[in-house]
Amino acid sequence: MSTDERMNPSNKFVLMKDTRGYSCGRCRQRLFPITINVSEIQFQCPACQRVASSPGRPYEGSCNNTADGRVSNVVQKYRNKFFGCHDRQNSDSEKPNSLNWNPSPLQSSSSPSSSRSDQRPRKRALLIGVTYKKWKYRLKGTVNDVRNMRSLLIESFGFKPQNILVLTEDETEPNLTPTKKNIEISLQWLVKDCRRGDSLVFFFSGHGLRQPDFNRDERDGFDETICPVDFLNEGMILDNDINSTIVWPLPEGVTLHSIVDACHSGTILDLVYVYNREKDKWEDNSPPNGTRKHTNGGLAISLSACEDNQMAADTTAFTEKGMNGALTYILIEIVKKHPETTYSDLLDKIHATIDDVNNSGCLFSRVLRSMFHNKILQKPQLSASEPFQVKKKKFIL
Known part of the structure; x- marks a missing residue:
């Protein structure tokens, strides 16, 4: 170095x-x-x-190695190709939600036509599912999670397919493989040039781990991480890096939702407030050493599969059609049935569903049966960059 x-x-x-x-x-x-x-x-x-x-000028021109040029080029090749059930004809007929938003395809900030859409709210999503096909601890439900989340964004929240970027190991385009480098570039793309009225979504389904905190900015003494497909060689992505990449830049009027279905994901965005569901209060999670973790005026909200010291289930307990992450499957089913749900009701229903599965004696994967003794031992967690009224604010992406 x-x-x-x-x-x-x-x-x-x-x-x-x-x-x-x-x-x-x-x-x-x-x-x-x-x-x-x-x-x-x-x-x-x-x-x-x-x-x-x-x-230097690292984002100059249209080089495919830049965060904007490379990913935007991939998006143009990829748009409407992922999952055949959403072809371009059907996708273009999707109606936007009540925001009366008429988005245009992703464009470089230097594009002459970009100014026409600058004053309109935009929606953009990054969906990542990592299977770890070549590792013995392979996950089987992550691609299903991505497929289901993508459908939810399009059908329930008015996202356009061309504004949803998907990284999975099933993709044929090398730049869409969920490697550490591709994920880091895609995270930058997600928040690039965001402005008032934008709604951003970061979704990750895969393995999550934790490691000792050497910067003394974690109250529990551990950094939480997500694992790219190549993490054994390239390393994990720390909560510190996720925070500085997609939380710091959020300007006033921009909302970011993060949904992370992984083990040890409770504070994966390092947001400074964590909601205590049992006490119905926001608790301080700010770094004890004063390190910056806040936004630039925007709002970041994170829904995590479990608390930092817990594991999350990849399970068949909910459907016979295949494996799914417990948080992703339950959340999507609740939102479809209760589209006007508040954050408080959403959390309560997620917890109640997990309790019902545990009490019903449903068996899931053989590995999880031995680890959890036929129980899904996870408590999904809500955190945010600033407190809000959980019982009144509706869950809208």
């Missing part, structure tokens, strides 16, 4: 550069750009908050 010669003189913050990007020379945190112009790119460390600069 080499040291970049450019630094911010006032902060004495040195950038460390390797083949995967920049990191803080002091904290070794992965860095993501906060300001980009012709002559330089500025980074801010999520741990020590220092800012440094590096030469």
Whole structure:
């Protein structure tokens, strides 16, 4: 790893550069750009908050290696191709929701026609399902989760297929494989150029793990992670990195919903408030060392499959058609039956459904039967960047 010669003189913050990007020379945190112009790119460390600069213009032109150019190019090839039941003719006939939104396909911010849609609310979603086909701890329900979530967004919330990016191992396009690099680029795409009125969705179904917190910004002493398909070689994606990539940039008027169906996913976005369902109150989850975890004025809401110290089920308990993540399947069924549900009712119904499955004696996968003794031992969790009225605010994506 080499040291970049450019630094911010006032902060004495040195950038460390390797083949995967920049990191803080002091904290070794992965860095993501906060300001980009012709002559330089500025980074801010999520741990020590220092800012440094590096030469270059990483998002220039239409190169397929850029966050906008590469992913937008993939989207154009991919649009309306994933799952044959939603061909272009049917998708274009989908009616938008009550926002009276008439979105256009994803465009580069430099496109002359982009200004026509700048003043309109837009919806954009990133759906990731990781099966880990070549690993012994393979998951079988993640692609089903993605398929079901995509249908929900289109049919119930007015998302356009061309604004939904899917990463799974079933995709033939290499850039749509859920590798660490592709996920990181896609996360940047999700929030790029977002503005007031936008509704963004991040969905992940796969393995989640946790590791000791070396930055002292976690109240429980652990960082939560999601596992890309190549995590055994390239490493996991930490909650710190997810927070700095898709939570920090959210401007006022933008809402991000994260739905993560993975083990140890309770605070996977590192949001500063966690809802205690039993006490009906928001609890402080802000970093004890004062590290920035808040948005830039927008609202981030996360629904996680379980608490940070729990495991999540990949199960056949709900349908004979195949495996599904427990949170994803239950959430979708509830929203379809109760489209005007509040966050409080949604949480209560999810917990009640899990209790009903446990009490009914339904058996699911052989591995989970031995681990959980025929029980789904997970408590889905709600967290947010700021408190809101859980019993009054409706769940709308």
